[in-house]
Amino acid sequence: MKSKMNIKSIFIMAIISLASLLFINISLAANTGTINVDVANLRETADAESTILEQITLNQEVEIVGEEGDWYQVTYNNITGYVSKELVTVNSNPEPTQENNQVSENSTQENNETVENTAEEGTETDSTEEITLGEYKISENTRLKLIPSINATDVIELKTDETVTVTEIMNGWACVETQTTKGWLRKDKLKKDEPVEETVEEVPEEPAQETPIKTQYVNSTTVNVRQEANTSSTIVTTVALNTEVQVYSEENGWSKVKVNNVEGYISTSLLSNSKQETSRSQSTSRRTSSTKTTTNKTSQTTTQTTNVPASSNGSSIVATAKQYLGYKYTYGGSSPSTGFDCSGFTSYIFKQHGISLNRTAAGQYSNGVSVSRANLQPGDLVMFGKSGINHVAIYIGGGQIIHASTPSTGVRIDSLSTGYYNNNYVGARRIL
Numbered sequence: 001m002k003s004k005m006n007i008k009s010i011f012i013m014a015i016i017s018l019a020s021l022l023f024i025n026i027s028l029a030a031n032t033g034t035i036n037v038d039v040a041n042l043r044e045t046a047d048a049e050s051t052i053l054e055q056i057t058l059n060q061e062v063e064i065v066g067e068e069g070d071w072y073q074v075t076y077n078n079i080t081g082y083v084s085k086e087l088v089t090v091n092s093n094p095e096p097t098q099e100n101n102q103v104s105e106n107s108t109q110e111n112n113e114t115v116e117n118t119a120e121e122g123t124e125t126d127s128t129e130e131i132t133l134g135e136y137k138i139s140e141n142t143r144l145k146l147i148p149s150i151n152a153t154d155v156i157e158l159k160t161d162e163t164v165t166v167t168e169i170m171n172g173w174a175c176v177e178t179q180t181t182k183g184w185l186r187k188d189k190l191k192k193d194e195p196v197e198e199t200v201e202e203v204p205e206e207p208a209q210e211t212p213i214k215t216q217y218v219n220s221t222t223v224n225v226r227q228e229a230n231t232s233s234t235i236v237t238t239v240a241l242n243t244e245v246q247v248y249s250e251e252n253g254w255s256k257v258k259v260n261n262v263e264g265y266i267s268t269s270l271l272s273n274s275k276q277e278t279s280r281s282q283s284t285s286r287r288t289s290s291t292k293t294t295t296n297k298t299s300q301t302t303t304q305t306t307n308v309p310a311s312s313n314g315s316s317i318v319a320t321a322k323q324y325l326g327y328k329y330t331y332g333g334s335s336p337s338t339g340f341d342c343s344g345f346t347s348y349i350f351k352q353h354g355i356s357l358n359r360t361a362a363g364q365y366s367n368g369v370s371v372s373r374a375n376l377q378p379g380d381l382v383m384f385g386k387s388g389i390n391h392v393a394i395y396i397g398g399g400q401i402i403h404a405s406t407p408s409t410g411v412r413i414d415s416l417s418t419g420y421y422n423n424n425y426v427g428a429r430r431i432l
Contacts (some may be wrong), residue, residue: 041083
């Protein structure tokens with residue numbers, strides 16, 4: 001009797017053990033996971049250096065068939081291999097075994113580590129800037145990868161503000177080229193290389209650079225230019241008959257003028273709107289056409305000059321500007337020897353053609369006359385800015401501009417119809 005009881009007990013225990021084993025196997029087989037990074041490598045063995053069998057993308061589901069250390073053995077697309085546990089989020093609730101209890105106790109810590117690791121590997125952050133093909137700068141030190149994967153082999157390290165060219169986009173990754181190599185990095189490691197925004201403080205404005213109200217001529221044989229508006233003031237220079245002066249203001253019988261780069265005051269009665277005829281000029285007038293005589297006698301103001309339509313002169317401006325392609329960008333610079341900023345470049349180019357412009361981008365918006373974007377011609381100035389005018393370029397035709405762009409690119413040609421220049425276009429001025 002006792003022997004039968006023992007046999008029965010052994011039989012019952014065997015059934016219970018078999019059922020438990022079957023339940024555990026079913027539970028393990030039922031476990032699935034989801035890939036929580038953009039690209040995870042499915043490796044042949046539980047080793048970061050083993051052969052990559054397949055690459056699994058973000059949110060793809062895998063079947064977990066086993067574990068080995070820090071690795072899950074999984075099946076994906078009928079291929080069985082190993083994936084690092086930190087790259088997989090388990091979908092089903094594990095059985096309350098001792099091992100699973102340990103996982104449960106540490107789940108919060110693992111999730112935090114996964115977030116931290118993902119952030120360290122360059123998970124793309126929310127950004128309103130759309131990365132497209134073209135030239136960008138590195139936003140922070142990062143490593144160039146051989147393939148678009150956080151576990152891929154490093155190629156080289158890229159430094160902050162280093163310039164790269166994006167040639168391909170795939171999910172959250174960008175394929176870029178440097179001067180020496182090519183590889184992949186996360187898109188959020190890129191930033192747009194926008195033109196240096198200028199402000200009116202770029203070069204201190206001198207009070208003497210105010211705009212003259214008119215041009216006049218000395219109507220007496222010899223006239224004194226005085227330091228102040230009175231006859232007792234110091235004489236700063238002396239000018240002769242028919243000398244051209246720029247008048248800035250008139251008050252109490254005196255005109256504030258600038259002549260031969262000297263500022264001072266002349267009695268208003270000693271100035272006229274036209275030159276005085278002399279015996280020599282009268283003789284000359286008989287040998288010239290009335291049109292030329294009128295031109296010599298008429299004071300041409302800035303507004304009158306800028307009303308002349310742009311013509312071949314605009315092409316000459318463009319030709320001169322192109323001679324300085326590749327010259328360096330220097331903040332506050334206005335010459336080939338020191339480099340140019342944007343308004344320094346335009347000022348220098350027009351000066352080569354005998355035309356003076358205001359020094360800043362915003363100041364140049366008051367030069368010349370306004371012209372619509374649809375009627376742009378070569379030689380026109382075009383202005384840009386996100387809040388006010390802080391950049392200026394020269395339109396060269398064909399929807400393109402030439403300008404002193406950034407410290408990394410210098411004087412270059414860009415398209416007016418794309419990117420920063422299209423989105424931040426303010427207006428244009430015709431100077432010629």
